[in-house]
Amino acid sequence: MESSLPTGRPVFARFKDLTDGGAADLPATFRTMASLLEDAGFDVVIEFHIRRGKAFHTYSLRVESAKSSSAAEPAADAHVTILTAEETWAEIAAGRLSPLDAFGDGQLRLRGDLVLGSRVLKHLAGTPGRVEIC
Amino acid sequence: MADTTGVVTYIKINKQAGEGSDLCFFGLRPQGSTQVELFILWWALSSAQPPPTAADWVLRNVCIGMLRDSFLRGLPITVATDDVSAIVTKVQLGSGASGI
Numbered sequence: 001m002e003s004s005l006p007t008g009r010p011v012f013a014r015f016k017d018l019t020d021g022g023a024a025d026l027p028a029t030f031r032t033m034a035s036l037l038e039d040a041g042f043d044v045v046i047e048f049h050i051r052r053g054k055a056f057h058t059y060s061l062r063v064e065s066a067k068s069s070s071a072a073e074p075a076a077d078a079h080v081t082i083l084t085a086e087e088t089w090a091e092i093a094a095g096r097l098s099p100l101d102a103f104g105d106g107q108l109r110l111r112g113d114l115v116l117g118s119r120v121l122k123h124l125a126g127t128p129g130r131v132e133i134c
Numbered sequence: 135m136a137d138t139t140g141v142v143t144y145i146k147i148n149k150q151a152g153e154g155s156d157l158c159f160f161g162l163r164p165q166g167s168t169q170v171e172l173f174i175l176w177w178a179l180s181s182a183q184p185p186p187t188a189a190d191w192v193l194r195n196v197c198i199g200m201l202r203d204s205f206l207r208g209l210p211i212t213v214a215t216d217d218v219s220a221i222v223t224k225v226q227l228g229s230g231a232s233g234i
Contacts, residue, residue, distance in 0.1 A: 010155070051218055081169055084218050104177055106219035111169040134148050134155045 012098035016126035019094045026050065026086065027059065027072060029093040033124065034061035034068035040123040044116055047078035051085045080120070081111040095126045100133055136217040138171065140164035142204040158194070160201050162213065173213055174221045175201075200227040 016036070018029040030048065037044060040063065048059045060075035062068065082099075084092070088107045091097035099121060102108040110117065114132075122131040143161040150156065158175040175197055178186065186194070204211045204227065214224035 078169070088218070103172075103220055104174070106174075106216060106221040109171065109215070109218060109220045111167075111171040114172060133159070134146075134150075134157065 011129040012100040013125035013129035014098045014127045017095045030070040037063045047075045047081045049083040079113045080117045083109040139212040
């Protein structure tokens with residue numbers, strides 16, 4: 001039996017702080033995330049659709065052959081796509097909210113290769129906990 | 135609200151309520167997309183909410199029936215969610231019900 005919260009939900013891993021203690025702006029969190037994935041041992045392209053107000057803004061990060069980049073533009077070859085609100089991403093990037101809890105709470109949508117997404121969460125985990133839902 | 139139309143690629147039901155995994159997830163490949171999106175039909179947290187009623191289960195079975203038809207026959211379904219939520223509020227099999 002794995003540990004779980006009082007609600008019954010398993011404890012899911014949260015990211016390390018990607019915000020430099022809260023100083024980083026939104027694009028900087030993607031740059032940090034990309035750079036931390038350089039030594040993950042796998043390539044990944046992630047696209048983010050971040051809702052600010054009523055509009056969505058698109059960002060992407062790319063890790064290929066241990067080199068990373070990020071941009072405020074879509075990635076047609078993304079392996080994983082994440083849709084969420086800016087305030088939710090701020091909580092996730094600060095390591096206060098697991099992306100899987102956000103998903104279960106109806107605050108985040110996931111598309112693409114979820115196995116690869118779990119590997120990303122495992123590599124960036126700053127807390128113990130599950131990196132996949134079930 | 136956001137409507138997503140596509141074909142179901144998998145359905146997963148798990149009844150391990152004591153481990154927070156009483157759930158039904160399904161994958162949907164939206165039309166024109168190469169990526170499968172993960173949706174939640176239900177994810178019950180055993181001690182945080184009352185157990186499902188008979189009416190809940192009837193509704194769940196109807197929805198699962200539509201998902202199964204989409205999976206087996208390749209029929210498109212449309213699911214409604216909030217624009218940043220994977221929790222499905224409405225499932226529609228077939229077209230022609232707009233405005234209902």
